[in-house]
Amino acid sequence: EVQLVESGGGLVQPGGSLRLSCAASGFTFNSYWMSWVRQAPGKGLEWVANIKEDGSEKYYVDSVKGRFTISRDNTKNLLSLQMNSLRAEDTAVYYCARMAYNFWSGYGIWGQGTLLTVSS
């Protein structure tokens, strides 16, 4: 079964750091771009970051550039998001996501999400 399982969410003070992880299983991890998508409470979806199959290309939404770093370990089938200088507006459910197919096709596989709350 194809599966993505996020972990690492929690309560962090403004200015703090946190690392989210996403464990992938049931597919050839190093054959897919991987992404993080977030959703603030009661709000819509926001794409956060993408990483290429081999990690050689990374893209970010402007609001997290310089603060968040997406990475992957293809030996462990693990996707990560290192988040620094956290702000209240980063509060959201963070989803790990994969394209449905190994071409650009929309996100067909999602994790269950992990909640990050940034608050003092």
Add this chain to the structure above:
Amino acid sequence: DIQMTQSPSTLSASVGDRVTITCRASQSISNWLAWYQQKPGKAPNLLIYKTSSLESGVPTRFSGSGSGTAFTLTISSLQPDDSATYYCQQYNSYPLTFGGGTKVEIK
């Protein structure tokens, strides 16, 4: 950045109705558009990719059309299980962007 504008933001329709949701891009995205359904507390579910390709396992009452800057998601005969929020997403260029969502309610 490409802005995605969905309309309406909410709609209420009866079981069996034909429902259409519109998504407009601020510039051409060719046919690089996906549609998702999201129910409360759940991750989104891919319905349509590349404007009109139905994702495996998705009921055939869902269909997508359009090109360039104007796109539609149609539910041919609304079912009770279709009560959800629907999002469009462009993946033509970075940053990838979603529409603001359309909440579909059953009368």
